[in-house]
Amino acid sequence: MTSAPIPTRVARTGWGEHGFMGHRLFADLAGVEHASGLLAIALTGRRLSADDQAVLDDVAVACTLADPRIWPAKVARIVSGYGRALPGFAAGYLCLEGALIGPWMAGAAAAWLGRLAARPELAADDEALARALDEEIRHARTLAGFGVPFRPADERVAALDRLLAARGRATGRHWSLFARARRLLTASRRLEANISCAIAAAGLDLGFAVEEVAALAGALAQYTFFSNAFEAAREPAPALQTLDAACVVYVGPAERTSPRAAAAGASPGPARPALAR
Amino acid sequence: MTDQQKPRRPGPLDEVAWPAELPAHVMAPGPPVRLHGYAAEDDLGRHYGATEIGYLALTGRLPSEAEAQSYDLALRFLATLPLTEGPTHAAVLARLSGTPHAGVLSVAAVALAERARALVLGHEAWLAWLAAGTGTPPDGFAAAPAEPGGEGEDARSVARLAALLPDGFARAALARGPTRTAALLAVLHASGLREPWQLEHTLATAPLAAVVAEAMRVPPGAFRAYSMQIPPFRYTPEEP
Numbered sequence: 001m002t003s004a005p006i007p008t009r010v011a012r013t014g015w016g017e018h019g020f021m022g023h024r025l026f027a028d029l030a031g032v033e034h035a036s037g038l039l040a041i042a043l044t045g046r047r048l049s050a051d052d053q054a055v056l057d058d059v060a061v062a063c064t065l066a067d068p069r070i071w072p073a074k075v076a077r078i079v080s081g082y083g084r085a086l087p088g089f090a091a092g093y094l095c096l097e098g099a100l101i102g103p104w105m106a107g108a109a110a111a112w113l114g115r116l117a118a119r120p121e122l123a124a125d126d127e128a129l130a131r132a133l134d135e136e137i138r139h140a141r142t143l144a145g146f147g148v149p150f151r152p153a154d155e156r157v158a159a160l161d162r163l164l165a166a167r168g169r170a171t172g173r174h175w176s177l178f179a180r181a182r183r184l185l186t187a188s189r190r191l192e193a194n195i196s197c198a199i200a201a202a203g204l205d206l207g208f209a210v211e212e213v214a215a216l217a218g219a220l221a222q223y224t225f226f227s228n229a230f231e232a233a234r235e236p237a238p239a240l241q242t243l244d245a246a247c248v249v250y251v252g253p254a255e256r257t258s259p260r261a262a263a264a265g266a267s268p269g270p271a272r273p274a275l276a277r
Numbered sequence: 278m279t280d281q282q283k284p285r286r287p288g289p290l291d292e293v294a295w296p297a298e299l300p301a302h303v304m305a306p307g308p309p310v311r312l313h314g315y316a317a318e319d320d321l322g323r324h325y326g327a328t329e330i331g332y333l334a335l336t337g338r339l340p341s342e343a344e345a346q347s348y349d350l351a352l353r354f355l356a357t358l359p360l361t362e363g364p365t366h367a368a369v370l371a372r373l374s375g376t377p378h379a380g381v382l383s384v385a386a387v388a389l390a391e392r393a394r395a396l397v398l399g400h401e402a403w404l405a406w407l408a409a410g411t412g413t414p415p416d417g418f419a420a421a422p423a424e425p426g427g428e429g430e431d432a433r434s435v436a437r438l439a440a441l442l443p444d445g446f447a448r449a450a451l452a453r454g455p456t457r458t459a460a461l462l463a464v465l466h467a468s469g470l471r472e473p474w475q476l477e478h479t480l481a482t483a484p485l486a487a488v489v490a491e492a493m494r495v496p497p498g499a500f501r502a503y504s505m506q507i508p509p510f511r512y513t514p515e516e517p
Binding site for chain 2: 004011019023067090249250257259
């Protein structure tokens with residue numbers, strides 16, 4: 001064995017007690033932490049207060065949209081539809097590994113929210129904020145976390161807004177900035193916020209770093225994938241294993257004959273794979 | 278009537294005018310099934326080998342004789358990935374954990390794909406130089422010189438590769454003394470695989486069979502035969 005030990009903050013197995021992200025699992029965390037608190041510890045090492053855990057619970061509930069018609073959820077169902085849930089769960093998650101939907105969009109939203117929140121001149125000046133938002137949109141040609149497909153507004157944002165207001169937590173620096181940005185962009189561009197930006201704003205106010213927000217959003221997708229994967233594994237749907245042929249239309253190259261088949265003429269002739277000759 | 282029993286209002290996804298069909302771009306469902314227009318069984322199945330059909334799938338065209346030979350040669354050089362490499366190690370761990378073949382295959386495929394993505398990303402400058410076809414190659418892709426005692430294996434491997442290539446194939450790139458990976462990417466590039474995804478695909482799938490086979494030799498649950506200290510970890514918790 002020649003390699004140097006790999007440093008890890010995550011965990012170590014002990015005798016009768018285990019370390020987890022710098023905490024003693026049984027002595028410090030057991031009986032105290034909720035699942036959302038454990039998630040925060042897993043991502044950041046930091047413990048959330050009970051109030052903050054409740055806010056994270058709200059975020060988790062509000063962002064869960066597990067409709068099996070939504071692309072990555074359908075992938076989870078197709079893969080799990082052969083009878084085993086975990087491969088579908090993993091496959092669904094793999095679909096999030098891109099910048100179009102899911103956690104990376106929340107991470108990108110956290111990046112611009114963090115940038116703008118760090119500019120004190122924007123704190124109380126809507127005109128300056130509007131200019132800053134225009135700059136962000138000009139630079140990226142879009143604004144991460146804004147834009148809502150298939151409906152006028154993202155009901156999850158409104159729900160989370162209500163939940164945070166009910167807890168007196170809609171006044172955080174990032175959530176307030178997000179609320180002002182929503183108001184300005186709805187008025188000027190008819191651009192509505194989606195849940196990615198809401199997760200980013202709430203996550204930043206909970207103390208997650210910009211670079212931790214994507215991981216948080218990814219972790220919160222587990223309920224979407226578990227629910228779909230387990231149901232699909234229990235109740236396989238033949239239509240997901242094989243689509244009706246009428247559902248598919250071929251739009252690729254037209255029917256053609258290969259040079260070797262053409263050379264062999266109408267008669268099929270002997271098989272002649274070139275590399276096997 | 279409870280809320281659960283009431284007929285549901287259509288949701289936003291029900292009110293969109295969706296297309297009625299899914300477009301297929303590569304394979305016509307048939308019958309007969311066609312690949313880029315060629316009949317899969319009556320034509321390709323009779324007259325072409327698996328390597329050529331794979332090339333057709335990736336590029337949309339049948340390879341020339343030289344392209345097929347060089348692509349096949351690259352696949353042969355890429356066909357092994359020993360246990361020292363992450364994807365094989367991951368596949369072995371999956372098997373050790375008790376997962377059946379499908380799980381081993383999935384883990385191996387994901388790890389190989391991630392390794393391939395990182396390799397292609399790490400060779401961006403080299404691939405840009407290959408695409409340009411002129412100028413000085415970028416730094417960082419030269420093989421270590423052959424020395425006694427094991428170092429220089431890259432250079433020896435590249436020499437073996439060059440000796441087996443069709444005449445003149447990828448000559449300019451291989452003459453620069455590249456690393457083994459850079460050389461294989463140059464061969465794939467010269468064979469007609471130019472898109473990063475085509476290169477990633479080839480790097481990932483070529484060793485898949487060997488990686489899975491290595492893992493499937495491991496008895497599931499043989500935990501005491503696998504050292505948990507390879508490689509070692511050191512728990513360094515920060516103060517919360």
